[in-house]
Amino acid sequence: MFVAVASLTTLGLILGLLLGVAARRLAVEGNPLIEEIQAILPGSQCGQCGFPGCAGAAQALVAGEAPVTLCPPGGRDVVAALALKLGIEVDLSGIKDSGPQIAEVKEELCIGCTRCFKVCPTDAILGASKHIHSVFREACTACGKCVEACPTEAIAMRPVPVTLQSWYWDKPEERLAA
Amino acid sequence: MKLFSRFKPQGGVHPDGRKDLSADRPIRVLPMPERLFVSLQQHVGAPASPVVVVGEKVLKGQLIAASQGNISAPVHAPTSGHVAAIGDYLAPHPSGLPAPTITIEPDGEDCWAALDVPIDPYALEPEEIAKRVAAAGIVGLGGAAFPSAVKLNISRKTNVQTLIINGGECEPYLTCDDRIMRERAAAIVSGIRLIQRAVGCTEALVGIEDNKPEAIAAMREAAKGTDVKVMPVPAMYPMGWDKQMTRALVGKEVPAGGRSSDIGVLVHNVATAYAVHEAVALGRPLISRLVTVSGEAVKIACNLEVPLGTPAQALFDYCGGYAGVPARLVMGGPMMGHEMPNPYIPVVKGTSGVLALTHKEIGQPVPSPCIRCSTCVRACPVGLLPLEMAAHIRVGDLNTSVDFGLKDCIACGSCSYVCPAHIPLVHYFNFAKGELAAKERAKLKQEGTKKLAEARNERMEKIARAREEASRQRAAKKAAQEAAKKAAADAAAAAAPQQEATA
Known part of the structure; x- marks a missing residue:
């Protein structure tokens, strides 16, 4: 009886100590x-x-x-x-997925105000004051911030154009014989 | 023949060859068409960039578009004439999307530009041969259209020991490689010797399917006295797949995802060897190729030597037009080629054939559900499980299909060909490969834009910090100035009563 109680108590103490040390040593900051x-x-x-x-x-x-x-x-x-x-x-x-999109500047409407490239989070718009702006396709994430910023509605989102390099086959239609 | 008793082709099918339609007619040269539409994307890699302007006179063999980047190939004028247009034109691609194209109006004189012909081509340095092959715009003419010089350079650097010349031509209908071996064997052997020298390999094996006895005989005759060995291989589809050919000839298997050079082998097509001979020994760039015109819907099936950029319609016209209304026009072979949306698609470097097929030949049965008969498993030359891959792709589980080996699929079409339920298996695989590639591109883009966003945030913080610092400095300066002024005023005020006192 005494042996059992003593051994279990020691075991509990040692394991508790181990856990305590581990909690301190291996602590993770944040999630x-x-x-x-x-x-x-x-x-x-x-x-x-x-x-x-x-x-x-x-x-x-x-x-x-x-x-x-x-x-x-x-x-x-x-x-x-x-x-x-x-x-x-x-x-x-x-889930609605409009497919990959990018921003496009309508050159005839752009007044070169530079507001869009000041808000672009990925520096995807090129331009200078009073010069027509342009979008780098590779850097645009289609976040839409520039659309809101544009005073002349010269920027619109449109699907990424399909090229010979990016085209691929559609999924085969399932039309099974009865 | 001891070698072949050990070789058992994996998978494969035996489609009706239909090669008799065109195999026995000698090569004819197509008369120059009215216009040539020379695509700038005739190869794997970056499109060539034009070096001529509209209206410019060009000579036959003159460079009209230079290669861009490491994996690319230049394009030359197929005949003399003037550049009528530079812009987008129909491309030989299943999407039907256009490609940048230079349109040339021939002047009918077919006048060669000055050619650089070496005195002894077999004495050229290996690097020089590879350079000339690159400058001639040679790409794999078996259909893959991978720039040949890139392969030569990789092989030289990796010490490739065995050169395999692929004369398999396993696709039904196509006979252009068969004809070129029968009629131009000496030039092919010369090209093989040049490739051997460029790579520095000792062994050269020509693998030809045993259903082309005339080609085997002609190549054996031409190879006499050289160390080029001609070896017949069993006829089956896809024997012309480079890895199957490698297995048949040297008994080694290329690891999954690996290249032939990983096991010391370089594979080139017979027509590529011929083009290498033309380019290095005669100085002529790649401006024409042999094209098989065949199918039941063509009056006279034959093989034509065609200037690159010729619309397919000109080939059909020369062959007597259509016999009835063709049900489908195909560019390439019937197994791996693709449908032409219209007959004005121009011939490119990788075009091995143009076919006009009848309803009877194509057959469009309606698919029925998979009964898991596993016929496709036995047909797959790679040893995959097409039925499992297709089932997972069908429900949108692309990742599992990759675990089943989707990336090793060569899209040969054997599984679709044998499927008793007529399931478009290869179509599923092509779709899945494209979808996965698109996802990969999107991921790369996301990583790139994330870096851009982080860089911008950092920059904005730096600017804000700099501003703060500047305003703090300004404030400090102002305070110091004011303190100085105040001190001066105090000093003046302190001095004034003293002055008064002394006064």
Whole structure:
């Protein structure tokens, strides 16, 4: 009886001590999941989700305060990646994905006010005061900030043009014989 | 023949060859068409960039577009004439999207530009041969259209020991490689010797399917006295797949995702060897190629030597036009080629054939559900499970299809060909490969834009800090000035009563 109580007490003390030390030595600052989630998000800090930038959105996602479908520029792929990471099941078919888009400057309307490239989070707009601005396709994330900033509505979002390099076959239609 | 008793081709199918339609007619030269539409994207890699302007006179063989970047190929004028236009034109691509094209109006004189012909081509340095092959715009003429000089340079650096010349031509209908071997064997052997010298390899094997006995005999005759060995291989589809050919000839398998050079092998097509001979020994750039015109819907099927940029319609016209209404026009072979949306698509370097097929030949049965009979598994030359891959792609699970080996699929079409349920298996795989590539591109772009966003944030913070610092400095300066002024005033005030006192 005494041996059993003593051994269990010692065991408990030693393990408790170990846990205590481990909790101190191996402590993790902040939630690592937030960083991982942030890596999935586009990182253009566009604010379309209603949170202050992608870091804020990541915090809200981890806290469960925001749905995984919050990121419009990310599209379906980001939703799928977020759901996988957070262990949430989502029905992807209901999500509107307009496909990859980019901003385009209508040159006849651009007055060269430079407002759009001042708000562009990825420096994707080139231009100078009183010169027509232009968008770098490769750098544009389609966040839409420039559309709001443009005083002459010279910027619009449009689908990324299909080229010989980016074209691929459509999914075969399922028309099975009865 | 001992070698072949050990070789068992993996998978593969035996489609009706239909090569008899065009195999026995000698090569004819197509008369110059009215206009040539020379595409600047006739190869894998970056499109060539034009070096001529509209209206400029060009000579046959003159450089009209230079290669751009490491993997690219230059383009030359197929005949003399003047540049009528530079702009987008129909491209030989299943999408039907246009490609940048230089349109040339021939002047009918067919006048060569000055050619740089070496005195002894076989004495050229290996680097020099590769340079000349690159300058001649030679790409893989078997259909892959990969710039040949890039392959030569990689092979020289990786010490390739065996050169395999692919005379498989396993696609049904196509006979252009067969004809070139029968009629121009000596030039092919010369090209093989030049490639050997460029790469520094000792062994050269020519693999020819045993359904082309005349080509085998002609090549053996031409190879006499050289160290080029001609080896018949069993006829089956896809024997002309470079890795299958390598397995058949040297008994080694290229690892998944690897290149032939990983096992010390370089594979070139017979027509490429011929083009190398033309370019290095005669100084002529790649401006024409042999094209098989065939199919039941063509009056006289034959092989034509065609200037690059000729619209397919000119080939059909020369062959007596259509016999009835063709149900489908195909560029390339019937297994791996693609449908032409209209007959004005120009011939490019990779065009091995143009086919006009009848309803009877194409057959468009309606697919029915997969019964998991696994006929496709036996047909797959790579050893994949097409039925499993297609099933996962169908429900949108692309990642699992990659685990099943989607990336190793060569889209040869054997599985679709044998499927008793007529499921368009290759179509599924092509779609999935494209979708995955698009995702990969999107991911790369996202990584790039993320870096840009971070750089911008950093810059903005720096500017804000600099501003703050500047305003603080200004404030400090102002305070110091005011303090100095106050001190001066105090001093003056202190001095004044003293002065009064002394006064």
